Amino acid sequence: MINADPQELSKFSELAHRWWDPDSEFKPLHQINPLRLDWIDRLAGLQGKRVLDVGCGGGILSDSMARRGADVLGIDLASRALKVAQLHALEAGTPNIDYREVAVEALAAEQPGSFDVVTCMEMMEHVPDPSSVVAACTRLLKPGGWVFFSxxxxxxxxxxxxxxxxxxxxxxxxxxxxxxxxxxxxxxxAQWCRAAGLDLVQTRGMEYNPLTQRYWLSGDTSVNYLLACRRPA
Known part of the structure; x- marks a missing residue:
């Protein structure tokens, strides 16, 4: 059984052609991407790192991490979104980026301990077994590697x-x-992360002001939040 919901995959595939339109349904992802990118880069240092983006969709975060100097693999099971990501990388000339249609659990069996950084953003609330995703992300990390969830x-x-x-x-x-x-x-x-053998490093909340249409990171984790963990060296 692949840890995916066909209805969820279909939902995002239907919107695939709009991923890179900053005024589309994906506008919030475009707006929060600089916040996520800077937070990840500040903690893990993306330059020269091998990075895996799990549930990459159309590649908004994957592309920006590659432009920060990382060697990035983006994976997803929504094939149309992946095609959009690949096309954008070609058109934009994004260096050091590749995409694959593969489940994170399957990749963990194939390439354990291969990545310095793993990101899994806005994805776990769309899968049947999110704890399985956490365990697979951990297996994919090199000792001392970072994993980021939101x-x-x-x-x-x-x-x-x-x-x-x-x-x-x-x-x-x-x-x-x-x-x-x-x-x-x-x-x-946090419990799933500890069960997988990860050390919890930092939790951040993400807030939004509808009047100014501005997002920012804070200590308030009551709605959207991000979690940074490390695999012990």
Whole structure:
């Protein structure tokens, strides 16, 4: 069994052609990408590193990490989104980047201990077994390597902000993008990370002001949050 939901893959494939339109449904990803990129680069130092981007979609984060000097492999199971990512890399002349349609668990069996940095952003709330993703990401890391996760907390505030607010009121995302039952509490993600043998290094929240349309990182993990971990050397 591949750890993927066919409905989720179909949902993102339908929008594939709009990944690189900064005013499309993917506008929030374009807006938060510099924040995520700088945070990852500051902690792990991307220059010259071998990096895996799990659930890369159309390649927004993958492409920017390659432009920071990393050797990047982006993987996803949504084939149309991957084709968009590959086409963009060709058109933009992005160096040191490759894409593959492969499950993270399968890649972990094929290339264990191969990457300095693994990123898995806005993906775990879309798969049936997110703990399996955490374990696979850990297996793919070299000793001392970094893994970065981002997802959405599960509580009444996150339901109000991430679903009602983002999908219905502000229309930042298409309706049905998220399913509340699949949101993940930081304590749950931290438990999976520790069970996989990771050391937790830093947790950050991501906030949004609808009036200024500005995102920023903070200590508030009540809705969107990011977690940085390391595999012991």
């Amino acid at each position: 997802t959405i907390n599960r509580n009444p505030k996150s339901f109000l902000f991430a679903i009602v607010g983002a999908e219905y009121v502000l229309k930042l995302l298409p309706r049905g993008t998220h399913e509340y039952a699949r949101f993940i509490r930081p304590s749950e993600l």
